[in-house]
Amino acid sequence: MLMALLPAFLLLAVALLTLTYNSTSKMVDESVHHQLQETHHRLQSRLDSYLNGLDNLLSTAAEQAVLAAIISSDDRQAARTQLQKTLDNSHGEYLDLLILTRQGQYWVNMNSPLYMLEHRLPSLIADTPFFNKWSSIELEPSPSPLTALIQRYPVLSPDSGQITGSLFGGLVLNDNLTLLSLLGQELENINVQLVLRGKPVGPPLINSDIPSDLFTQVLSSQRLQGQIQGHYFSLQPLLINGEQSELQLLLLTNDAMFQQLQQTYGYHTLLALLLVLSTALALSLYTLRLISSPLASLTLFAEQVSRGHSVSFQPDCIEEFNLLGTSLEQAEKSLRLHRLVLENMMEAVVIFDRAHHLIYVNHAYTKITGQSLDEIAGQTPYRTLHLESGDTSLQLPWQTVNATGFWQGEISGRIRNGSPSPLWLSITSLRDTDNEISHYVVVFSDISILKDTQQQLQRMAHYDPLTGLANRSLFNELLDHNLSRAARHDTSLTMLFIDLDKFKHINDSLGHAAGDELLKAAARRIQHHSRTEDILCRFGGDEFILVLTSPLSHQQAMCAAQRLVNAFSDKPFRIQGQYRYVSISIGLACYPEHGRDQETLMKNADTALYQAKEQGRNQVQIFDAGMNLQTQIQIKKTTELRIALEQGQMELHYQPQFCLRDGSLVGVEALVRWNKPGIGLVYPGDFIPLAETTGIIVPMGKWVLKEACHQLSAWRQAGFNNIRMAVNLSARQLRQPSLASDIAGILQQQEMNADMLELEITESMLMEDMNTAITTMSELNQLGIHLAIDDFGTGYSSLAYLKNFPVRRLKIDKSFVQDLTADTEDTAIISAIINLAHNMGIAVIAEGIENEAQLEYLRQLNCDEGQGYFLARPMPAADMDKLLQESCPLVEKDQ
Numbered sequence: 070m071l072m073a074l075l076p077a078f079l080l081l082a083v084a085l086l087t088l089t090y091n092s093t094s095k096m097v098d099e100s101v102h103h104q105l106q107e108t109h110h111r112l113q114s115r116l117d118s119y120l121n122g123l124d125n126l127l128s129t130a131a132e133q134a135v136l137a138a139i140i141s142s143d144d145r146q147a148a149r150t151q152l153q154k155t156l157d158n159s160h161g162e163y164l165d166l167l168i169l170t171r172q173g174q175y176w177v178n179m180n181s182p183l184y185m186l187e188h189r190l191p192s193l194i195a196d197t198p199f200f201n202k203w204s205s206i207e208l209e210p211s212p213s214p215l216t217a218l219i220q221r222y223p224v225l226s227p228d229s230g231q232i233t234g235s236l237f238g239g240l241v242l243n244d245n246l247t248l249l250s251l252l253g254q255e256l257e258n259i260n261v262q263l264v265l266r267g268k269p270v271g272p273p274l275i276n277s278d279i280p281s282d283l284f285t286q287v288l289s290s291q292r293l294q295g296q297i298q299g300h301y302f303s304l305q306p307l308l309i310n311g312e313q314s315e316l317q318l319l320l321l322t323n324d325a326m327f328q329q330l331q332q333t334y335g336y337h338t339l340l341a342l343l344l345v346l347s348t349a350l351a352l353s354l355y356t357l358r359l360i361s362s363p364l365a366s367l368t369l370f371a372e373q374v375s376r377g378h379s380v381s382f383q384p385d386c387i388e389e390f391n392l393l394g395t396s397l398e399q400a401e402k403s404l405r406l407h408r409l410v411l412e413n414m415m416e417a418v419v420i421f422d423r424a425h426h427l428i429y430v431n432h433a434y435t436k437i438t439g440q441s442l443d444e445i446a447g448q449t450p451y452r453t454l455h456l457e458s459g460d461t462s463l464q465l466p467w468q469t470v471n472a473t474g475f476w477q478g479e480i481s482g483r484i485r486n487g488s489p490s491p492l493w494l495s496i497t498s499l500r501d502t503d504n505e506i507s508h509y510v511v512v513f514s515d516i517s518i519l520k521d522t523q524q525q526l527q528r529m530a531h532y533d534p535l536t537g538l539a540n541r542s543l544f545n546e547l548l549d550h551n552l553s554r555a556a557r558h559d560t561s562l563t564m565l566f567i568d569l570d571k572f573k574h575i576n577d578s579l580g581h582a583a584g585d586e587l588l589k590a591a592a593r594r595i596q597h598h599s600r601t602e603d604i605l606c607r608f609g610g611d612e613f614i615l616v617l618t619s620p621l622s623h624q625q626a627m628c629a630a631q632r633l634v635n636a637f638s639d640k641p642f643r644i645q646g647q648y649r650y651v652s653i654s655i656g657l658a659c660y661p662e663h664g665r666d667q668e669t670l671m672k673n674a675d676t677a678l679y680q681a682k683e684q685g686r687n688q689v690q691i692f693d694a695g696m697n698l699q700t701q702i703q704i705k706k707t708t709e710l711r712i713a714l715e716q717g718q719m720e721l722h723y724q725p726q727f728c729l730r731d732g733s734l735v736g737v738e739a740l741v742r743w744n745k746p747g748i749g750l751v752y753p754g755d756f757i758p759l760a761e762t763t764g765i766i767v768p769m770g771k772w773v774l775k776e777a778c779h780q781l782s783a784w785r786q787a788g789f790n791n792i793r794m795a796v797n798l799s800a801r802q803l804r805q806p807s808l809a810s811d812i813a814g815i816l817q818q819q820e821m822n823a824d825m826l827e828l829e830i831t832e833s834m835l836m837e838d839m840n841t842a843i844t845t846m847s848e849l850n851q852l853g854i855h856l857a858i859d860d861f862g863t864g865y866s867s868l869a870y871l872k873n874f875p876v877r878r879l880k881i882d883k884s885f886v887q888d889l890t891a892d893t894e895d896t897a898i899i900s901a902i903i904n905l906a907h908n909m910g911i912a913v914i915a916e917g918i919e920n921e922a923q924l925e926y927l928r929q930l931n932c933d934e935g936q937g938y939f940l941a942r943p944m945p946a947a948d949m950d951k952l953l954q955e956s957c958p959l960v961e962k963d964q
């Protein structure tokens with residue numbers, strides 16, 4: 070790891086070195102130039118103070134009154150003496166030139182004897198301007214040039230104030246060693262040369278060993294600053310009189326300074342570099358140490374994940390590694406989940422590469438085909454998928470996948486024991502980053518069970534499961550189709566609405582299994598007497614509809630229907646080992662005379678059927694437009710009644726029953742009422758017969774029983790413990806095999822004692838089906854329920870049969886009671902009934918007591934109990950509550 074980092078470090082070091090070298094050179098350059106600049110400023114200020122000193126000296130000398138006086142007196146010697154004093158001054162020694170003029174003419178010359186300038190004096194005096202301004206004047210031209218800086222001061226007459234003369238002072242720049250040494254003092258590493266108009270003036274001041282022609286080279290290069298032969302130089306003008314003059318100062322560094330500077334910077338650079346490198350190394354080592362352990366555990370984790378091990382990531386101190394590890398863990402989990410999903414899918418998954426080579430199959434594939442990946446390795450897709458019609462069956466799907474990326478559909482395979490099975494197959498192509506197909510994913514499932522179920526469902530949706538005939542939905546479709554065809558071809562159709570007579574009776578008495586058996590047999594018999602092109606359906610319950618599709622006249626239709634009726638009535642059915650004759654009634658309606666659409670045709674056939682039933686069953690009735698309106702009304706009423714029961718429009722009223730001996734209230738009779746919306750109470754006489762014939766009485770009777778028991782239970786809870794509840798039972802209810810168990814359930818639900826319930830049944834009901842009645846009544850008796858014979862005297866009036874029934878009470882019909890006083894015959898009948906009943910241990914109750922006389926007679930005849938408007942009318946439960954709260958009403962009347 071460290072070795073891998075070494076080149077990186079070296080590269081870094083080289084980069085740093087280069088960077089440092091460049092910046093060092095730049096810094097050295099800048100530093101030297103800065104130093105040269107500073108030196109120049111220093112020398113400038115030295116020159117300034119040097120010239121200032123001379124200025125002061127000259128101005129003081131010129132302003133002296135004595136000098137003006139000497140000029141006035143024209144005393145040349147005195148002038149010399151006076152000027153000598155000036156030269157003797159401390160700055161005076163620097164003056165190379167000192168000249169006094171009188172009246173504009175050269176007068177006294179105190180110049181340095183070193184310079185022979187007498188021949189130049191007139192022009193010098195003429196060229197030097199006034200005053201207080203140093204001027205550089207070329208005294209001698211080449212080849213031995215001589216340049217001087219000269220200052221001219223006027224000498225004024227103290228009396229007149231007029232200029233009497235001029236004092237010239239100056240210094241020669243060439244060979245002016247005094248000036249050079251003054252300027253160059255304390256300059257160790259810098260060499261100095263004065264330059265005037267691009268040419269050296271006087272000798273250079275050289276502080277070290279440098280090539281002699283270096284100054285000349287600098288001047289000929291005509292550059293103001295830079296480097297030459299490793300020496301830095303700067304050429305800048307000097308300021309004289311505060312202005313830039315033609316006089317320049319050339320400064321040139323020597324080697325030592327440069328080397329020293331370079332050494333200093335180089336040393337610092339090296340130090341910095343070492344520091345950087347060692348810090349980088351230390352940091353690298355520290356980082357390596359810090360990351361090596363978490364990196365190792367991350368690598369180990371990644372290795373385990375790649376081997377498919379399920380491991381969890383342990384986070385460490387490096388957040389980035391933790392993030393990486395957690396992401397890897399998440400990715401592994403998600404991958405595992407996908408793998409699990411693939412392996413647990415119900416559908417087979419097969420993956421091929423782009424060259425159609427098999428690379429993966431899941432468990433479901435092995436389960437469906439019984440083959441593993443090893444067994445089918447190297448097989449073509451169609452063999453892998455066990456397709457029935459070979460390679461060609463995949464041609465189109467594969468082309469579609471290549472073009473659109475996806476295909477799905479049904480395809481025939483041979484995967485279950487080699488037998489053909491429908492497969493639902495989807496193929497998806499996967500593409501790589503270059504958008505080239507990389508894999509094909511094939512998912513398929515065996516849909517034979519689904520298809521079977523679908524067919525079964527379709528059958529169920531269209532056929533009656535019991536008889537196998539078409540159901541309503543299919544019938545509607547077929548009828549619609551045939552009606553359209555008949556309309557198109559202008560032909561006719563015949564609809565036979567068939568109903569088994571008294572089917573309910575068989576169903577109730579023999580049970581549902583027998584009922585089902587009969588329905589199947591009846592269906593077969595109708596089918597046997599119909600043609601294949603006819604439409605036959607089970608319309609519901611025991612109703613069938615047969616549509617004869619060949620055109621028939623009414624006469625022919627009636628004959629065909631009658632043949633069917635005869636086919637039933639002539640030959641019995643064998644049901645549960647017993648032979649039974651079951652007749653049918655048929656209502657007949659013809660297209661187009663009796664209706665052009667389904668609804669009308671069926672309604673009219675139904676009306677005709679109703680008529681056939683009304684007219685005694687076992688017959689055919691053809692619909693007649695003028696057919697009994699009553700039939701229509703009855704049908705409407707039946708519907709209303711059904712709805713009334715479903716919507717809770719029924720309610721119970723209760724009529725009290727009293728003991729005739731002590732007048733106590735001993736029981737109530739529950740009497741049903743129909744509280745018809747918008748009409749009010751409808752009495753049982755108006756709907757019980759209809760409920761009986763339509764069978765509605767069965768659910769209605771069940772509701773009455775439940776409601777009555779519920780009410781009695783409420784009264785008993787309110788403390789009225791000795792009241793009995795009498796409930797009317799219809800003949801149909803009595804034939805229900807489940808009657809006893811239904812009532813037992815109700816009693817249990819209401820936590821009621823069976824002996825508080827009394828069921829009233831009529832004589833005629835008992836006689837209708839004696840065997841069933843005896844069985845049911847015995848079952849009820851075993852439950853402890855009391856039975857009363859209602860309307861006694863109106864029917865057979867035979868007490869003999871009572872021996873066969875477990876009866877506890879006889880109810881003398883109100884028709885006997887009404888005429889009790891007038892008709893002595895009735896009195897005798899009632900008396901005989903009471904005596905005989907008492908002899909048999911049966912109690913007697915008289916109904917319809919409308920006056921006191923009737924009551925009195927009955928008492929005298931030893932009748933046990935009584936019920937009638939005179940005593941109390943039937944009333945809603947709430948009124949009955951109040952009555953129960955009061956004392957016995959009979960007692961009150963007696964009083």
Ligand SMILES: Nc1nc2c(ncn2[C@@H]2O[C@@H]3COP(=O)(O)O[C@H]4[C@@H](O)[C@H](n5cnc6c(=O)[nH]c(N)nc65)O[C@@H]4COP(=O)(O)O[C@H]3[C@H]2O)c(=O)[nH]1
Nearest residue numbers: 740741752753754773797798799917918919937938939943
């Ligand atoms: N003229 C006269 N009539 C009196 C007098 N006292 C009572 N009544 C009436 O006589 C009928 C007695 O009931 P029912 O003989 O069982 O005769 C009942 C019964 O056979 C049947 N019924 C009533 N409720 C039910 C029921 O829940 N189920 C069944 N299956 N039939 C019921 O309807 C029939 C008529 O019931 P309602 O109209 O309530 O008529 C009741 C009652 O109101 C009286 O002093 N004078």
